[in-house]
Structures are given as structure tokens and as C-alpha cells.
Amino acid sequence: QVQLVESGGGLVQAGGSLRLSCAASGRTLRNYAVGWFRQAPGKERELVAAINWSGGVTYYADSVKGRFSTSKDNAKNTMYLQMNSLKPEDTAVYYCAANPSYRLSIESGSYDYWGQGTQVTVSS
DSSP, X not given: OOEEEEEOOEEEETTOOEEEEEEEESSOOTXXXXXXXXXXXXXXXXXXXXXXXXXXXXXXXXXXXXXXXXXXXXXXXXXXXXXXXXXXXXXXXXXXXXXXXXXXXXXXXXXXXXXXXXXXXXXX
């Protein structure tokens, strides 16, 4: 089993930055792809970013492209989501998820393990 714990969420003004971390335990995620999802009130969960097992291939939703970046530190068994130029519409609960595959996936059903989520609130 894999346990994922997100941290780094909070309240920030529009234009600000936050860095989310996702620490894994129970198993190394060296061979796992990872995704970051978010869900705003009244909206469906959406994929924000994904990264393959090595960190060499990434995917970003159009809404965050150029502002967010994700990385994976296999030595620390930790993943990161750097969020810059935040907008009020980025307000949501953010989740990290692990996919037992070398390749990244944009499908939420591919992810077997999920964190509990961390709240990100961007004020205007």
C-alpha cells in the first residue's frame, strides 16, 4: 500500500505562489507516474498536471500551462507542484495521486492511490 500526504496549501493573494508537496510512504514511487488533481466546490475533479516515473515527461492542463510546474524527487519519495501567478479560479482542494505505471496518464481511473487533499484559496 502507498500512503500519500499533501502539504503546502493555504490562503494566498492573486498573483502569489504556493508550492505543494506530496510525500509518499509505504512503497517507493520510483516506478510510479504521479498526477495532481483539483476539485472546486460544485465542480468535477480535474487533472492539473502529471509526470512520468522519471520526471522527464510532463503534462499540464491548458488552464495552468506556463504557471504551474510539477517535479518528482525519487530519492525523497516526494512530488511537488509549484504554482505561480495564482488566480482566484485556482481555488480548490488539490490532490496528488500515484499511478503504478511508468507512463503518465490523464485519466483519473489510472491512479490507484490518492492523498487526502490540501486546500488552496486564492483571494482577489
